[in-house]
Amino acid sequence: MxxxxxxxxxxxxxxxxxxxxxxxxxxxxxxxxxxxxxxxxxxxxxxxxxxxxxxxxxxxxxxxxxxxxxxxxxxxxxxxxxxxxxxxxxGEPWPVPDTGDLASDLRALTREVLAGFTDPEAGPVATAFVSAAVQNPAAARALHAFFAARHEQSAPVVRRAVARGELPADTDAAEVVRVAVAPLYYRLFVSGEPIDTAVADRAADAALAAARAGALRTAPPPAGSAAAGSPG
Missing domain, CATH: 1.10.10.60 (Homeodomain-like)
Known part of the structure; x- marks a missing residue:
């Protein structure tokens, strides 16, 4: 990122x-x-x-x-x-990956998040904006609006995967992106645990597994359906 x-x-x-x-x-x-x-x-x-x-x-x-x-x-x-x-x-454009494979696209997204916070020049600025959001309501609103917009801008990587038949048709594309990047922000700003490429890839893979299992749909599946996790 x-x-x-x-x-x-x-x-x-x-x-x-x-x-x-x-x-x-x-x-x-x-x-x-x-x-x-x-x-x-x-x-x-x-x-x-x-x-x-x-x-x-x-x-x-x-x-x-x-x-x-x-x-x-x-x-x-x-x-x-x-x-x-x-x-x-x-309003500045930024590249959204399109490798033809959702696993690769999600890994590219999470690695961008990692790169943004570890970059010597961009990292301190990005961290300062998060710090401002914690301390100031206006900055918090700004950051919330930013993430909502960026998640939606990243959603085409998931929608393309749905069109290819990789995921259920009613997959919530923006939610898949949120689930992929959330573990990175948790480590960066909550737990302080180390973060590296392996962590970024694991977060992407976990989001992909959840999406494939039908856990990230726009609406919950009917009670008792196989996707709802009913005992078989």
């Missing part, structure tokens, strides 16, 4: 300390876009070097070359900076 996989949010409203979405979207080009991109780049750089606790509007303004008054007027707070940086990154 590249850094962009962790980044998404609602656009910040100028002057809103909670980074809530604004009424007027930024223009896609021109000076407004350049200023926004510069502030976003500075926000990511500051997060990578200092973490969420060390992020300040003043430092972002100085680093971006944008006047502090402008930054406060448009973004309002550290939370507004985070939300807008995430929203911009959410």
């Amino acid at each position: 590249q850094l962009e996989l962790l980044l998404s949010a609602e656009p910040a409203r100028p002057g809103d300390p909670n980074g809530r979405p604004g009424e007027r979207p930024a223009r896609p080009g021109g000076r407004t876009a350049r200023v926004r991109a510069a502030v976003r780049a500075a926000t990511l750089a500051e997060l990578g070097e200092k973490g969420y606790q060390g992020l300040t509007v003043e430092a972002v303004a100085e680093r971006s070359g944008v006047h502090k008054t402008t930054v406060y007027r448009r973004w309002g707070s550290v939370e507004g900076l985070i939300a807008d940086a995430l929203e911009l990154a959410s």
Whole structure:
């Protein structure tokens, strides 16, 4: 997973300390876009070097070359900076694997998650966003929206497998992706256990086994059916 996989949010409203979405979207080009991109780049750089606790509007303004008054007027707070940086990154494309085999595709996805958090440059920034989400409701909303979007963007790898007949027709594609990556986040942010390629592959394989067994369907199978696990 590249850094962009962790980044998404609602656009910040100028002057809103909670980074809530604004009424007027930024223009896609021109000076407004350049200023926004510069502030976003500075926000990511500051997060990578200092973490969420060390992020300040003043430092972002100085680093971006944008006047502090402008930054406060448009973004309002550290939370507004985070939300807008995430929203911009959410629109950036990222490759979804298509090997023709679901096992390989899921392993590729989980290895991307591993790569994103162990990358010397992207890892600290990604970790800082998760830390911000733990401590700030606006950042938490942003991260939740990001994961929901990215899981859905990854879902085609599962839908293709359904079309190939690898999985039950009513498999919940986004849920398969969630189940595949969840063990990695547990180790990274809860248990602190070591994580490596073998762990990433095992998480992918477990999700695949659950999906093949019919455990990750969009609706539970009828009671007493073989897929429901009734005793035979």
